[in-house]
Amino acid sequence: MTDLPRSQHIVASGLVAAVGIWVAYVSYTSEPARAFLFPRIISTVFVALALWTFGKALLGRTKVGIGLTASAVANILPGLVVSLVFVFWAADGLGFYTASAITFFILLSLYDPAPHHEVKSWIKRAIITAGFVVVMYLLFAMLLNVFTPREILF
């Protein structure tokens, strides 16, 4: 058994089991049945394995998985929120390059070990961000001709 609280494993395996049950429910109730023949086989095995895993978690017999510590969650959360906002809103709303530049700079500010009180650190971050955006533009817009959503600034 890992040192993690049993509740974390129960929640994780419970969520996987819930997805499995939903897949099985849809597979066995949707029409036409022939289109769901293969999903039915998969979902049966899926549910069986998921319930086995859930049962082991309930009994506290889970042996693998390092889970999430409070400090890891605290470290992950700001970066994850910024990344999710970037992908699910800013990239389309502000434009890829504008959103990338803002996200890149925020992530550097959040995780770069260089001291925040030094002006030099901020200049370095700004230069790295600008370099990144230029390289991405050259690679994707110029080299690969990828047309990204319209930028809000230009």
Added chain:
Amino acid sequence: MEFLAYFGEVFTPINFGLLLIGTIGGLILGATPGLSPTMAVALLIPFTFKLDATQGLILLGAAYTSTVAGGAVSAILLKIPGAPANIATTLDGHAMARKGQGARALQLSFVASAIGGVFGVLLLIFLTPILAQWALAFGPSHLFWLAILGVTVIGSLDSSSVVKGLLAGCIGLWLSTIGFDDIMGAQRFIFHSSVSGGINVIPALIGLFAIPQVISMFAKGRRSLDAEVLTVESHPIGEAIREVFRRSRALTIGTLTGSVIGLIPGVGGQIAGLVAYDQSRKMSSEREKFGTGHSEGVIAAESANNAMVGPSLVPLLTLSIPGSPTAAVLLGGLLIHGIFPGSDLFDNYPDVAWTFINSMLIGQILMCIFGLYVAGLAAKVARVPNAVMAAIVLGLAVFGSYSVQHSMGDVYVMMALGTGMFFLERFGFSAAPLVLGLILGPIAEANFIQGAMIANATSSIGEYFFTGLLNLVLIGTVVASIVYSIWMELRSRRYTTKEDAVAKEEATP
């Protein structure tokens, strides 16, 4: 000897230029901790859209080969394996570097990698056409079982828990059924407009391999990399080459072990390196020197992990069953160019197949030559702060996913799958079986439906899928792989997963 006819193709200016870019870039990417070969190849796929199939595969193949070898640089100089395949290299490689023999260790590592790699590619050259002919005898039921075998072998052998590995495979198989059914046109599991056309493999691969790494880098917080980069003094290369051949036992064990392990679907390079290291130590007359900076340790580990590369592509090119996550990514690279590997690959696209394989052979030599020069630069790149690396990988993942179909839906799918995979990995699930399920799902379903139709017209489904020598052999192999893994798990003597191995390595003083 058909492959000789296509050797000239490797040396056209564009092909050779791409081979050089892939090799040098791969060496640098490989040296960067956190950038695995699979992730590096997945992130490179969008850059192959503008290339033809041969050029794209040359770039991806060169990156695959050299990221595995490049991982030795940070393993030796920083004591951080650049890739899971280089875990065994740290044991003696870093000890040698600490003694002031960093250049010697790097030279031994690249020379052994090249020899192992060349042997592995030769195996690929000579085995693939034979197996491709044999594969012509495969019918729908056999291909169905082969696809299932691909998922179960990786699910059971590549995961820290057999049940969770197989469960991840099931999740991948389910994801592959999302979208419209090919035969009836029915909508299946379309819970959001982003997945109405099904899940595109390339954004899924990028998300599943890149995003968990990005979030893992976030998890480390504002920590600076404490690893000390050891300096590399000059060392005569001729002496290193002579030493590799003088240590022929370690070289032979490493090369043979890597080649055999590479042929088994699901067994990765980290296992090849560790098994070869262990066997070499057991058979050595100087076994007490292992772990203290013994050259045999480096030679065995590095020859094994590069010898594994060629044979790991044999199931992909002959049976269209990717035997490893990186091979699955290469399959994605083939599919975007409309090429489906399998028994007729060498009949329909001999120029693509042979030029790609030949380029891997030449790539091994280039990797050895450039590795020695790039090592110093690669070690510096390996010290790039996590924050910069995470932001770069996130940016590449977003732009790369979008460029596949110019669709924001693909970007959403990439991010959702990647974030979900990070949390699943934290609870013992592995991305490899999920990816294999996602890629092999359509193959399994198409052959299952085709087999069921044949069975309805001739016999029963049970008789069609569960009788016949080949079916029974394949079913037996599926069962054997699961039973073996459970047995090893119960005995707690399984080979370590990459996470376990990295954790153990980091814990070693």
